[in-house]
Amino acid sequence: MTEAVGLSASLEDYLEAIYNIIKEKSAVRAKDIAAKLQVSNASVTGALKALAKRDFLNYAPYDVITLTPKGEKLAREIVRRHQVLKDFFVKVLAIDEDEANKTACKLEHGISPEIINRLVQFIEFIDVCPLGGDKLIEGFKRHLECGVDSNNCEHCLDMARGLVAASNQAHKVQKKTLVKLKAGARGLIRGIRTKGPLKKRLSEMGLTPGSVVEVERVAPMGDPIEVKVRGYHLSLRKEDAEKIEVEVR
Amino acid sequence: MTEAVGLSASLEDYLEAIYNIIKEKSAVRAKDIAAKLQVSNASVTGALKALAKRDFLNYAPYDVITLTPKGEKLAREIVRRHQVLKDFFVKVLAIDEDEANKTACKLEHGISPEIINRLVQFIEFIDVCPLGGDKLIEGFKRHLECGVDSNNCEHCLDMARGLVAASNQAHKVQKKTLVKLKAGARGLIRGIRTKGPLKKRLSEMGLTPGSVVEVERVAPMGDPIEVKVRGYHLSLRKEDAEKIEVEVR
DNA sequence: TAAAAAATTTAGGTGAGACTAAATTTTTCC
DNA sequence: GGAAAAATTTAGTCTCACCTAAATTTTTTA
Numbered sequence: 001m002t003e004a005v006g007l008s009a010s011l012e013d014y015l016e017a018i019y020n021i022i023k024e025k026s027a028v029r030a031k032d033i034a035a036k037l038q039v040s041n042a043s044v045t046g047a048l049k050a051l052a053k054r055d056f057l058n059y060a061p062y063d064v065i066t067l068t069p070k071g072e073k074l075a076r077e078i079v080r081r082h083q084v085l086k087d088f089f090v091k092v093l094a095i096d097e098d099e100a101n102k103t104a105c106k107l108e109h110g111i112s113p114e115i116i117n118r119l120v121q122f123i124e125f126i127d128v129c130p131l132g133g134d135k136l137i138e139g140f141k142r143h144l145e146c147g148v149d150s151n152n153c154e155h156c157l158d159m160a161r162g163l164v165a166a167s168n169q170a171h172k173v174q175k176k177t178l179v180k181l182k183a184g185a186r187g188l189i190r191g192i193r194t195k196g197p198l199k200k201r202l203s204e205m206g207l208t209p210g211s212v213v214e215v216e217r218v219a220p221m222g223d224p225i226e227v228k229v230r231g232y233h234l235s236l237r238k239e240d241a242e243k244i245e246v247e248v249r
Numbered sequence: 250m251t252e253a254v255g256l257s258a259s260l261e262d263y264l265e266a267i268y269n270i271i272k273e274k275s276a277v278r279a280k281d282i283a284a285k286l287q288v289s290n291a292s293v294t295g296a297l298k299a300l301a302k303r304d305f306l307n308y309a310p311y312d313v314i315t316l317t318p319k320g321e322k323l324a325r326e327i328v329r330r331h332q333v334l335k336d337f338f339v340k341v342l343a344i345d346e347d348e349a350n351k352t353a354c355k356l357e358h359g360i361s362p363e364i365i366n367r368l369v370q371f372i373e374f375i376d377v378c379p380l381g382g383d384k385l386i387e388g389f390k391r392h393l394e395c396g397v398d399s400n401n402c403e404h405c406l407d408m409a410r411g412l413v414a415a416s417n418q419a420h421k422v423q424k425k426t427l428v429k430l431k432a433g434a435r436g437l438i439r440g441i442r443t444k445g446p447l448k449k450r451l452s453e454m455g456l457t458p459g460s461v462v463e464v465e466r467v468a469p470m471g472d473p474i475e476v477k478v479r480g481y482h483l484s485l486r487k488e489d490a491e492k493i494e495v496e497v498r
Numbered sequence: 499t500a501a502a503a504a505a506t507t508t509a510g511g512t513g514a515g516a517c518t519a520a521a522t523t524t525t526t527c528c
Numbered sequence: 529g530g531a532a533a534a535a536t537t538t539a540g541t542c543t544c545a546c547c548t549a550a551a552t553t554t555t556t557t558a
Binding site: 010040047 | 544545546547548549552553554
């Protein structure tokens with residue numbers, strides 16, 4: 001007799017839609033729900049029955065639809081998750097509102113309260129911390145404006161140099177190949193000394209001039225070398241790593 | 250003839266699991282996949298067929314399982330999404346590794362490349378920006394250590410005061426009730442001047458001493474007042490807002 | 499107020515993705 | 529090399545969440 005495990009993502013969507021429609025228009029019609037969720041009217045009926053059976057809403061065929069206290073509470077929670085995610089995307093990551101909403105819709109299910117709360121704290125913290133504040137986010141936005149091709153933007157390169165500097169000891173700028181870096185060190189990629197298919201392959205992995213590469217582990221004989229670039233974990237052969245010119249300091 | 254819409258979350262999970270098992274042990278057995286994803290062996294067979302049909306892996310009954318180039322590429326992409334999310338949770342939000350992994354698993358489907366890239370940029374930016382850097386994240390962690398009851402921690406209160414200050418004009422600390430705040434202003438809640446069910450209700454909405462409340466909109470006659478606290482959007486009646494003491498400056 | 503229009507529900511399917519149980523193939527080990 | 533064990537696949541169900549088409553109820557309007 002295990003019940004009450006929580007709602008499926010789909011039913012959460014229905015509950016959220018109902019909550020939002022009530023807020024906007026105070027009356028909920030099945031048609032509106034169908035329109036908002038882009039499903040057929042028949043599907044809505046099914047969902048309403050499922051939600052009613054679990055006591056999230058009051059519903060009888062052809063009757064008005066209202067949320068139960070339990071339903072209202074959960075709906076509010078879902079809306080909050082959505083809002084927090086959207087806020088983070090818009091305010092911190094500078095994603096446009098549309099995309100932020102779309103993604104929030106997809107992620108809002110299955111994110112723990114713990115992480116949502118952290119996110120709220122983080123957004124507030126960024127706002128307020130003497131080290132952060134609006135300046136931080138403004139700086140980030142400026143940084144973003146340089147576009148993807150960060151190898152052509154001195155501002156971005158300076159950023160990246162700072163990132164590199166943070167993890168190393170020496171203070172003079174040096175050029176090396178990737179094989180010379182020790183585990184934990186970071187380098188700014190300035191060139192790929194090869195061409196043809198190999199160059200293409202390396203590029204596809206994210207190893208392009210302007211991006212920062214972090215050495216994670218080096219195998220006993222220096223081969224292979226595990227690195228991280230742009231979120232990808234890669235294992236490079238020594239001979240390939242030798243082709244990659246990096247700047248360190 | 251619309252094909253190639255992308256994989257379902259479930260199939261992405263299988264692909265990811267296969268990729269990870271290959272990395273660890275170089276041979277993939279259906280049993281391992283089943284164990285990793287906590288599904289029955291029979292379910293694995295079904296998924297393998299589905300993935301093979303779409304050319305993500307090479308598979309024939311009782312034969313060895315290998316990824317096609319297409320499968321490998323997508324798998325790498327999925328693993329990257331997972332990794333980026335996990336990094337963000339662990340490094341920025343200071344979530345423990347276990348929880349970070351679990352949540353990354355749930356969110357890694359249906360997050361756009363755009364947002365993933367922004368996250369990478371943001372994590373790198375935080376690391377490097379003169380205004381940010383490790384100090385920012387250390388500060389955030391210290392902030393978190395104060396626990397949930399931020400009303401008892403001077404450090405947190407100072408943070409919150411800073412947050413409040415950022416949105417207001419006056420520079421002297423003042424105590425007011427929430428009704429006195431204009432749209433856009435933030436206040437630090439210092440007390441709730443009521444008790445019983447109303448106090449409980451307000452608390453449940455997140456209106457507790459120590460948290461920051463932001464006024465979003467005030468209706469013509471000052472009633473109701475729309476506010477945001479801890480990610481929740483609330484609509485408060487004027488008479489309730491009068492019960493809430495806030496500190497502004 | 500009754501016929502037409504609109505909204506909603508029921509009935510009957512489909513496909514994805516899981517399961518159990520039984521059959522089959524591969525591997526291990528005596 | 530063959531029997532026992534292990535792994536894998538097949539067969540047959542189940543639930544969820546969607547669909548279309550037809551029936552029913554409510555609302556509108558002439």
